[in-house]
Amino acid sequence: MPVINYAHRGASAYYPENTLWAFYEGLQMQADGIETDIQRTRDGVLVLHHDDTLERVAAKKGTISDYTYAELLKMDFGAFLDERFVGESIVTLEEFFIHFGAKRLTFSLEIKQYGVEEQALNLVNAYGCREKVIFTSFIWDSIRALRNLDREIALGYLTERITPETLDRLEAAHVGQICPRVDTVDARDMRMARERGFSVRFWGVGTEELMRRALELNGDGMTINFPDKLSAALGKSAVNR
Numbered sequence: 001m002p003v004i005n006y007a008h009r010g011a012s013a014y015y016p017e018n019t020l021w022a023f024y025e026g027l028q029m030q031a032d033g034i035e036t037d038i039q040r041t042r043d044g045v046l047v048l049h050h051d052d053t054l055e056r057v058a059a060k061k062g063t064i065s066d067y068t069y070a071e072l073l074k075m076d077f078g079a080f081l082d083e084r085f086v087g088e089s090i091v092t093l094e095e096f097f098i099h100f101g102a103k104r105l106t107f108s109l110e111i112k113q114y115g116v117e118e119q120a121l122n123l124v125n126a127y128g129c130r131e132k133v134i135f136t137s138f139i140w141d142s143i144r145a146l147r148n149l150d151r152e153i154a155l156g157y158l159t160e161r162i163t164p165e166t167l168d169r170l171e172a173a174h175v176g177q178i179c180p181r182v183d184t185v186d187a188r189d190m191r192m193a194r195e196r197g198f199s200v201r202f203w204g205v206g207t208e209e210l211m212r213r214a215l216e217l218n219g220d221g222m223t224i225n226f227p228d229k230l231s232a233a234l235g236k237s238a239v240n241r
Contacts (some may be wrong), residue, residue, distance in 0.1 A: 004106050004201070004221030005230045006033035011052060013225035017057065018048040020099060027167065030226035030236040031051065031222065033106040038093055038120050039113045040128040045069035046093040046119055050112065056080065058090075071194040093120060097127035108201070110158070121153065122239040136179055143164040147173055156201060167196055179203055182206045182222065184212045189215050 010022025011029055037050040054060040058075040076089025124133050134154040135146050143157055155178030157170055161184040181204035194202050202214045202222040214222045224230050
């Protein structure tokens, strides 16, 4: 099974995370997956944003749920990284599917806010993307809610490490993927997960050394801020523009 190269919030080492610019550049770098994060605005719009607050990427107080979508559109989500990116806007989940839903990609959609599961699932279905999507979360209640809503949609649980107890929990909930932090995993952990039929996708791949570790462990994929370097390691070349 080929390793899926998930552009983590897009090509976020180089471009402002969770923006259309970052997503498109990730594809130019030959990523075959995109990872992004789902939260809901005060007026009920699903948008793509990672942090609990807006301070780091938009220089504003508060959280996504404190603002309407119209208010968020007035904020700058690119300037935090470089002045070249001034004016980048927040992206809705629906916009994301309009731009990328028809492409041959895998989408890892992380639920960052409990309670958005049904709305997110409805959008996935509306855009015909259910075979391309795996929902993930650190929030166990979100994983459980998604499974109660849909018995077939692919699910992955984000966790620090692989343990027998965690695998028991996932097996009971019919969750097929475990997503541990790469620096906590060894060959014995991988063997344990594989023997029980789980796929394994790594997070926390913040350096090239950790990328090589993930490849040596032979996981099914990883979320990575520099998908160009993973593409090179996998023998793929970036697309010429």
